[in-house]
Amino acid sequence: MTGNQTAEGPKHKKNLTRRKVVVAGAGVVAAVGAGGTLAAGAFAGETPKGKKGAGASASSSSSEVCYKLTSETTEGPYYIDADKIRQDITEDKEGIPLTLSLKVIDSETCKPIANAAVDIWHCDALGLYSGYESLSTGGGGAPSGAPSDAPSGTPTGEPPSGEPPAGGGGGGGHEEPTDDKRYLRGTWKTDKQGRVTFKTVFPGWYRGRTVHIHTKVHVDGKWTDAGYEGGHTCHTGQFFFDEVSVLASAEVEPYSTSTTERTTLTEDTIYDQSGTQGGLLKLKYNKKNIAKGVLGSITMGVEPDATHDGTDDAVQPGASASASASASAS
Known part of the structure; x- marks a missing residue:
């Protein structure tokens, strides 16, 4: 963790009536050094979609545009x-540096959503999830208890068929952690512009x-x-x-050492x-040297008055998501 990033907060337990996270100090919306500089212009090239609203101006005129409601998906197991209140979630994991710059807006009004708590989590360069290393596939083969949001069957040129085993999918199936590691996980607060930035590594892949x-x-x-x-x-x-x-990432170590067959974007x-x-x-x-680092950015159009926890209203694996901006948007 560098510069003005705050240290991680202590662990906490989730109860049935409220969600509570512990932050370290008052500097919760501090910039991320160089990452903060990158974030400032990360969305300039995005093409807004959808209807007019009361958000940021799309040009020097008074015309304004909104983004479509971002797809809901399964929470996964x-x-x-x-668990960790921090922007730098890398810990000691190897991989291509990734700065993830996010913006959260109300899909109806276009207004940025400040003070939201944003979580991100992902596997490492070889497909392992912290907290669940014994259940993760890793860099070779698929042991019993492999990630349960992965469809069964070996990935081929055709999309995998059928829904995943119990424990994945859009209907919940949360697994309790099997270890106390927490790399590549973090939570942070959006600023007044609805922006939040994380420092991590480019994720790897696992079976399915x-x-x-x-x-x-x-x-x-x-x-x-x-x-x-x-x-x-x-x-x-x-x-x-x-x-x-x-x-490109697959040509760089440690990604290049993975023996797991990869599922492509169109097969997922x-x-x-x-x-x-x-x-x-x-x-x-840098198209000639991705190992130097990647900046990833996206604007999420969300429905702040709705509840989408990823356990009962998310898109089911294998289903085609609707493009409609409804409360059950996929």
Whole structure:
């Protein structure tokens, strides 16, 4: 962790009535050094979609545009509720440096959502999830108890068929952690512009899933010196990487040492093939040397008054997600 990033907070336990996370100190919206500089212009090239609203101006005129509601997806079995309050989630994991710059807006009004708690979590360069290493596939083969949001069957040129085993999918199936490691997990607060930045590494892949990052957005809670209390989860989604970037990463160690057959973006049963709306990141990196680092950015249009916790209203694996901006948008 560098510069003005704060240290991680202590662990906490989730109860049935409220969500509470512990923050370290009052500097919760501090910039991320160089990452903060990158974040400032990360969204300039994105193409807004949808209807007019009351958000940021799309040009020098008074015309304004909104983004479509971002697709909801399954939470997956490996979520740990706000276990680490930090922006740098790398710890000691090897991999291509990734700065993830996110913006959260109200899909109806276009207004940025400040003070939201944003979670991200993903596997390491060889497919392991912290907290669940004994259940993760890793870099070779698929042991019993492999990630249960992965469809059964060996990935081929055709998309894997059928729903995943019990424990994955869109209907919950959360697994309790099997170890106390927490690398590549973190929670941070959106600023007044709805922005939040994380420092991590480019994810690897595991059997049956394309390269992805999980995310949750929590709103209507209260940040205090003691933590973030109350509120609800208004968005549960996943971020995805285009094939060109993944193929480039596969040439770099330790990704190049993986023996796990990869599922492509078009074969994945969670990604709904809708581009940015479905969570496809905009990526910037040196095309001749991706190992130097990647900047990934996206604007998430969410429905702050709705509850989408990824356990009962998310898109089912193998289903085609709807492009409609309804409360059950995929």
